[in-house]
Amino acid sequence: MFTGIVQELGEVCLLATRGNGLSLGVQSSSEFAHELVSGDSVAVDGVCLTVVRRDGNRIFFDVIPETLACTTIGERSVGDKVNLEGSLRMGDSMGGHLVSGHVLGTAEIVAIEENRYYFHVVENLAPYLFEKGFIAVDGASLTIVSVDGAVFSVGLIPETLQRTTLGYKREKARVNIEIETSTKIQVDTLRRLMKL
Template identity: 40%
Template sequence: MFTGIIEALGTITKLDNRGTDIRLTVSSQTLDMSDVALGDSIATNGVCLTVTDLGDNFYCADVSAETIKLTGFAHYTTGSKVNLEKAMRPTDRFGGHIVSGHVDGVGTVSNIIKHAEYIEFWVKAPQEIAKYIAHKGSITVDGISLTVNEVNGAEFMLWIIPHTLKETIMGNYKVGTAVNLEVDVIARYLERLMLGDKAAEPAKKGIDMAFLAENGFLKK
């Protein structure tokens, strides 16, 4: 588990193509690697990756084809900057919100407006996760725990202060930048809970007569 509080910035220094998968090497001069062991998890731009090799200032991780397809890793190249956070320990200060490192979708920066004290970022989320994004709720963007300041359909707005811009890769964002999004896990559980006993029923595929009757499209 993570908190969405970025510990350091890293750079992708190597991408080894292994057929459908890739082996990723991330280097960082500021991430404390002294307590990292093989098998530990490090959130890399919000994606939970398992450390398969490491040194004093780098780690390697294997990224599956499924992860590449569902995250912004499809857009990353050697030299790309990434946000880094080691897995949370029970004794750590909980500064952000509950982050699992499981990306729900890839959004796109749709507008950037500069103000005197902050920068306003608008991000367009995939339609299927828009329902989980709420005004004043939490969302993870490239591993950063952020508060949603406004919602307009599938787009949401963030107010980002200079400190966050300096300590994360958000300072490099441009209109069109692809970003990893993870919605608040509580919203996911709430949706499931609201199904009640129906949660145990197999998922329905397509529309049948029973569905139409249940949703008021057929007269009794």
């Protein structure tokens, strides 16, 4: 589990085909990497990945085809910035909302107006969008400001723009989306009950 509070920006240092998947390497700071060992979970742009190896401040992950199919990880290039967050530990503060790192789909930035960003989600995610609801965008815990069909907006403060990859994003950029778990459960339950 994660909090949706991005701890730092990493930089992609390796992308290599591995079978049907991908080997991903990310350069991080020594502060972030020093306690990581094989088997630890790290959210990379909101995607929960397992550390397979660490070499100094470089962290390596294997990305399977299923992950590539529903996230933007496969679209990254060497040198790209990525959001990083280590997994939640007992006693850690809960600054955002509970995030699993299980991305449900992607969205495209359709407009940027000063500090307001507008995203168009893949159609199957639209029923889960609610004003004032939590959403994770590339792993960053955000609050939805407005909803219009499959388009939602968020307001981003300068701190968020500086500490996450969102400050580097432009219109037409794609991002990873995770719906807050309790929202998804409630909507799915209601939809099932309505079919009875």
